[in-house]
Structure formats: structure tokens, C-alpha cells
Amino acid sequence: MASGNIDMTKDTILKVEHLSMKFGGLMAINDFSFEAKRGEITALIGPNGAGKTTVFNCITGFYKPTMGMITMRRRTGEEHLLERLPDFEITKKAKVARTFQNIRLFSGLTVLENLLVAQHNALMKASGYTFLGLLGMPVYKKAAAGAIDKAKYWLDKADLTERADDPAGDLPYGAQRRLEIARAMCTEPELLCLDEPAAGLNPKESLALNNLLRGIRAEGTSLLLIEHDMSVVMEISDHVVVLEYGQKISDGTPDHVKNDPKVIAAYLGVEDDEVEEVIAEELGGTL
Numbered sequence: 001m002a003s004g005n006i007d008m009t010k011d012t013i014l015k016v017e018h019l020s021m022k023f024g025g026l027m028a029i030n031d032f033s034f035e036a037k038r039g040e041i042t043a044l045i046g047p048n049g050a051g052k053t054t055v056f057n058c059i060t061g062f063y064k065p066t067m068g069m070i071t072m073r074r075r076t077g078e079e080h081l082l083e084r085l086p087d088f089e090i091t092k093k094a095k096v097a098r099t100f101q102n103i104r105l106f107s108g109l110t111v112l113e114n115l116l117v118a119q120h121n122a123l124m125k126a127s128g129y130t131f132l133g134l135l136g137m138p139v140y141k142k143a144a145a146g147a148i149d150k151a152k153y154w155l156d157k158a159d160l161t162e163r164a165d166d167p168a169g170d171l172p173y174g175a176q177r178r179l180e181i182a183r184a185m186c187t188e189p190e191l192l193c194l195d196e197p198a199a200g201l202n203p204k205e206s207l208a209l210n211n212l213l214r215g216i217r218a219e220g221t222s223l224l225l226i227e228h229d230m231s232v233v234m235e236i237s238d239h240v241v242v243l244e245y246g247q248k249i250s251d252g253t254p255d256h257v258k259n260d261p262k263v264i265a266a267y268l269g270v271e272d273d274e275v276e277e278v279i280a281e282e283l284g285g286t287l
């Protein structure tokens, strides 16, 4: 399906097929298909209103699509049809985690507490859901120690160790965003979905974010991010899918997509056949 030299030999982690989403009379997504490969950073981009958030919400269970199939393939080979799962099972069973465009942390809790709360479900399971279990069972103690180790690990990766005991709400914006990602990683997802992770970050914070995302990829977690700023994704993505008016207009490597006249036209807001003329005019104007 993909063009532009995408590595077809890699294992597919997410397959979206013929996805459509209608809001009243508006067809926000229209017969949209793409695949994300395991171990890669896949970016879904497009101009404002193209339908990125809607696709993202369908994948992460916030919307039930009008039509289409979304298959998540776990490392074990187990497959889950995400459009049929309630959102909490998308995290728990299918191992898909997400972050939000507007940061959603427990701002009164410390940075470390935010990372421990994320592991609440695993800890409660280890307690056997009993008070006694919480008090004394070795299995709970082991799980609690494991949760602290995991939190420490992600504090370090997100460069937040020094702020571990500070309230999350006191962190600068970029650090809050990294904390949100670290918190999602504590649930051990196989696919991490990020909603405009670079929005509102300054260049230094963007660099720290890119390093964190590359680190996550290096550990084998696949990433799917949505972004409307093309320049942000070009640096870190392995694969870029472009949406316009709810339909796919390009799909391939960052280089392929960047040079695709359809994409240039979409971002410049002109017709395909006017692209060369507009670019020549722009260049003429800057010379």
C-alpha cells in the first residue's frame, strides 16, 4: 500500500482499513487506509481540519468509526480489532497508549506520583484486589518495587529525575509534556499515540522531546503521532501519511512526502497544477 520506499518487509503493528467517520452530514474521514510498522515512528499529518484528530480518536477508542477496521497486532501475534474494544481495553489488552493535545497530568501530585498512579491497575491486580493483599502479600511487594523501578527508569529517560518530588503543575511546559509521555510509557505500550506532541514547545524543548521519542523507538515501542506542522515530523519520522479533507493524499518516507506536489498543494492551499507556478512565484519573491 505505501509508496515512496517504505520498508515493506517490516512487521505491521497497526492496520487501518477503509476507515470512515461521519458527523451528521459531514464526512470527516472517507475510506482512509494506512499501515504503521513495528519499531517505527509513523506520523499522520495534514492541514487544519484534515481529520487527523478524528482518526486518532478512532484508533484510541474515543470515537467508534462509522465504517472500517482497525487492527492492532501485538508482539505475540495476537490481533485486536480496536473499533470493537472499549477504550480502557485498548490500553490494557491491545497495549495502545495515548497522550492528549492538552496536557492531562495530576498537577497537584508530584512527578514521581504521576508515574506511580499510571501503574495503579497493575498494582491492584498484584494485591488480588484485597486490603490484606495490599498489606502483606510478597507478590504485591514485588510489584510495588517494580513500579518504583519503572518510574525511576522513565524519570531518567525523560530527564526529570531532579524534579521527581516537585508537583507536576510546577514543571515548565516542555517537561510536563515529557512527563505525560513517561507516564504513558509506564503502562508498557507496544504502540504509543501522541497528539501534536511538539505543539507549543520552544526549540530546546522540541529537541528534548525528539530525543525522548527516539529513545522510545530504540527500545522497540512503535510510535504514531499526529501533527499539522510538517517540519516537526520530518526530522524524526520513518513514515509519513498525509490526510486532506478526510482522505489520504500521500504516504511514504519523509522525503517522498515532502516533495509530493499533492502535499505541497495541500499545505499551500492551491490546486495541484498550480504548485510549480506558486513555488516559482515564492522563490521569485524571495530572490
Ligand SMILES: Nc1ncnc2c1ncn2[C@@H]1O[C@H](COP(=O)(O)OP(=O)(O)OP(=O)(O)O)[C@@H](O)[C@H]1O
Residues within 6 Å of the ligand: 023, 026, 028, 046, 047, 048, 049, 050, 051, 052, 053, 054, 055, 228
Ligand atoms: N465531534 C465532532 N462533531 C462534529 N464535527 C467534528 C467533530 N470532530 C471533528 N469534526 C469535524 O471533522 C473535521 C476533521 O476534524 P479534525 O479535528 O479531525 O481535524 P484535524 O486534522 O485534527 O484538525 P486540526 O489540525 O485543526 O486539529 C473538521 O471539519 C471538524 O470540524
